[in-house]
Amino acid sequence: MVRVVSIYAPIQEELAQVEEALQAIKRVDFPELSEMLDHVLAPGGKMLRPSIALLSGKFSNNHQELLVPLAASIELLHTATLVHDDVIDRASTRRGRPTANSLFDNSASVMLGDYMFAHAAGLAAHTGNLEAMRMFSRTLLAMASGELEQDMTAYDYSQTTRQYFQRIASKTASLFAAAAEGGAIVSGAPEAWRAALRDYGESVGMAFQIVDDILDFSGDEAEMGKPVGSDLMQGTLTLPSLLLMERHPRDNPVKRFFRHRHSPRHLAEAMEMVLNSGILDECYRVAGDFRDRAHTALEAVPAGAARESLAEIADYVLERKA
Amino acid sequence: MVRVVSIYAPIQEELAQVEEALQAIKRVDFPELSEMLDHVLAPGGKMLRPSIALLSGKFSNNHQELLVPLAASIELLHTATLVHDDVIDRASTRRGRPTANSLFDNSASVMLGDYMFAHAAGLAAHTGNLEAMRMFSRTLLAMASGELEQDMTAYDYSQTTRQYFQRIASKTASLFAAAAEGGAIVSGAPEAWRAALRDYGESVGMAFQIVDDILDFSGDEAEMGKPVGSDLMQGTLTLPSLLLMERHPRDNPVKRFFRHRHSPRHLAEAMEMVLNSGILDECYRVAGDFRDRAHTALEAVPAGAARESLAEIADYVLERKA
Numbered sequence: 001m002v003r004v005v006s007i008y009a010p011i012q013e014e015l016a017q018v019e020e021a022l023q024a025i026k027r028v029d030f031p032e033l034s035e036m037l038d039h040v041l042a043p044g045g046k047m048l049r050p051s052i053a054l055l056s057g058k059f060s061n062n063h064q065e066l067l068v069p070l071a072a073s074i075e076l077l078h079t080a081t082l083v084h085d086d087v088i089d090r091a092s093t094r095r096g097r098p099t100a101n102s103l104f105d106n107s108a109s110v111m112l113g114d115y116m117f118a119h120a121a122g123l124a125a126h127t128g129n130l131e132a133m134r135m136f137s138r139t140l141l142a143m144a145s146g147e148l149e150q151d152m153t154a155y156d157y158s159q160t161t162r163q164y165f166q167r168i169a170s171k172t173a174s175l176f177a178a179a180a181e182g183g184a185i186v187s188g189a190p191e192a193w194r195a196a197l198r199d200y201g202e203s204v205g206m207a208f209q210i211v212d213d214i215l216d217f218s219g220d221e222a223e224m225g226k227p228v229g230s231d232l233m234q235g236t237l238t239l240p241s242l243l244l245m246e247r248h249p250r251d252n253p254v255k256r257f258f259r260h261r262h263s264p265r266h267l268a269e270a271m272e273m274v275l276n277s278g279i280l281d282e283c284y285r286v287a288g289d290f291r292d293r294a295h296t297a298l299e300a301v302p303a304g305a306a307r308e309s310l311a312e313i314a315d316y317v318l319e320r321k322a
Numbered sequence: 323m324v325r326v327v328s329i330y331a332p333i334q335e336e337l338a339q340v341e342e343a344l345q346a347i348k349r350v351d352f353p354e355l356s357e358m359l360d361h362v363l364a365p366g367g368k369m370l371r372p373s374i375a376l377l378s379g380k381f382s383n384n385h386q387e388l389l390v391p392l393a394a395s396i397e398l399l400h401t402a403t404l405v406h407d408d409v410i411d412r413a414s415t416r417r418g419r420p421t422a423n424s425l426f427d428n429s430a431s432v433m434l435g436d437y438m439f440a441h442a443a444g445l446a447a448h449t450g451n452l453e454a455m456r457m458f459s460r461t462l463l464a465m466a467s468g469e470l471e472q473d474m475t476a477y478d479y480s481q482t483t484r485q486y487f488q489r490i491a492s493k494t495a496s497l498f499a500a501a502a503e504g505g506a507i508v509s510g511a512p513e514a515w516r517a518a519l520r521d522y523g524e525s526v527g528m529a530f531q532i533v534d535d536i537l538d539f540s541g542d543e544a545e546m547g548k549p550v551g552s553d554l555m556q557g558t559l560t561l562p563s564l565l566l567m568e569r570h571p572r573d574n575p576v577k578r579f580f581r582h583r584h585s586p587r588h589l590a591e592a593m594e595m596v597l598n599s600g601i602l603d604e605c606y607r608v609a610g611d612f613r614d615r616a617h618t619a620l621e622a623v624p625a626g627a628a629r630e631s632l633a634e635i636a637d638y639v640l641e642r643k644a
């Protein structure tokens with residue numbers, strides 16, 4: 001975690017304030033709600049998205065105090081999405097811990113997610129910045145659309161990699177882009193920096209999701225805290241399985257598994273074929289291209305500790321194992 | 323429905339535009355999503371909340387064009403809340419039609435609600451008004467808190483009527499208040515009108531929820547399109563059952579039903595005792611006080627067709643049978 005520590009160096013103080021803003025949300029009258037919030041907002045997350053927001057705001061000196069509510073809003077929106085995603089996917093573990101829906105039932109988790117969305121919107125409103133709030137609602141819509149698209153296309157093997165990239169751009173990269181651009185907006189950065197930071201955030205988000213999808217094949221279950229093969233089990237085609245389908249359009253184990261959804265044998269076969277194919281290396285090259293694009297985007301903003309940390313985040317996203 | 327028709331007279335054109343804005347949301351690429359939106363956004367609702375927003379904006383001549391996105395945002399937020407509420411309550415019918423969760427399963431309904439929340443936030447952002455957007459997020463939080471509170475206190479018979487009034491103020495009246503105050507805000511009404519309209523909206527919302535809670539005892543199942551006794555079945559104490567508990571603190575059928583949750587006999591006993599007690603008349607008197615307060619609040623805004631319609635909405639809320 002040495003790299004991660006150095007990433008946080010320029011924003012230690014602000015990150016502590018973000019953590020405090022998230023803790024403040026837990027102080028509610030109802031012990032049951034407080035317990036649920038405690039569970040889903042437990043410290044120890046990597047805080048990548050709020051860090052990107054805080055670092056992206058470091059290039060201008062205006063309205064620095066607005067970065068903390070923005071960053072807290074983004075982390076909360078992310079966490080709320082996870083709570084609902086876990087309900088939707090009927091997931092039982094995340095980061096090695098039981099999901100909210102497995103502990104507190106679906107109804108409570110739906111409400112909990114809504115409550116967190118509402119607080120996230122409230123924190124976005126705290127910035128008092130119309131553009132930031134517009135971006136918040138656009139991002140919310142993109143994320144909800146991406147999640148819906150994923151669900152609507154489950155088990156549909158006519159999907160293309162082009163659709164995959166569009167889907168992860170909505171579902172995942174939109175929030176990274178909002179974090180970076182949001183930091184630029186609330187700190188009053190000039191237009192050129194803002195566009196560059198948005199491009200940076202979007203690229204990091206794409207790399208992040210591709211690596212996520214790779215780790216769902218090759219990751220270590222203990223480190224990830226969730227079972228491998230989850231995506232195929234949900235009927236979600238990701239870059240590795242899509243590339244496998246492209247290489248073997250006629251007969252391949254993914255199609256067979258989708259036709260026999262509950263067959264562990266077909267799932268194992270599909271997983272193995274991907275692992276033995278060199279496809280994951282190709283996926284890492286694609287993720288690497290997005291990382292490189294993130295680095296290039298950063299050339300437009302002033303050099304210094306903040307830019308250094310943003311560059312390290314882009315590298316870290318590819319190296320992470322969970 | 324004569325009264326309802328006259329309510330709409332001053333805002334016919336704008337209501338058609340709100341309807342159009344809601345229809346526009348249905349035009350999406352995914353037939354399944356489009357079908358779900360078609361189901362939950364079917365025309366024919368009473369459009370009380372958007373009407374209040376549109377009418378409340380009629381007292382000033384500024385930025386009238388912003389009232390339509392505001393009103394559409396409010397109706398969409400309301401409908402999104404219903405979609406999630408039905409998931410939470412495992413309801414199978416609403417307005418005489420199957421709920422989204424009973425047609426499309428819980429996961430899809432969670433996503434559908436999130437998607438509608440996102441669009442509602444986007445429409446609120448369309449007003450370009452920072453205060454309106456802040457109010458949107460505050461309202462979202464109030465509604466989510468009210469819903470959580472209702473769930474957390476289910477089957478808890480130590481609740482008081484004071485807690486009930488607070489809960490329905492959050493869960494229901496906050497959106498009516500936001501509709502009325504929002505209309506005032508985006509049309510640039512002076513502060514005194516804005517405060518009066520907020521007071522009006524809050525009072526109408528309180529009356530609306532109390533009548534809703536009365537109809538859950540006395541309503542006609544066919545007209546309401548949902549079973550009576552739903553609240554007690556969910557463990558939700560409302561004004562009628564709370565007044566019954568106050569009158570018979572020691573031994574009463576609500577307590578007995580809460581102890582034997584699946585006993586239809588105890589439920590029938592509780593329903594009957596409320597119906598034979600005169601308690602519902604008392605509840606109507608309380609709702610009538612809120613209606614009167616709404617009328618009084620309206621005295622602060624200029625007389626005319628818009629004020630007339632708002633007054634009629636307050637009356638209609640008490641007279642409705644479903």
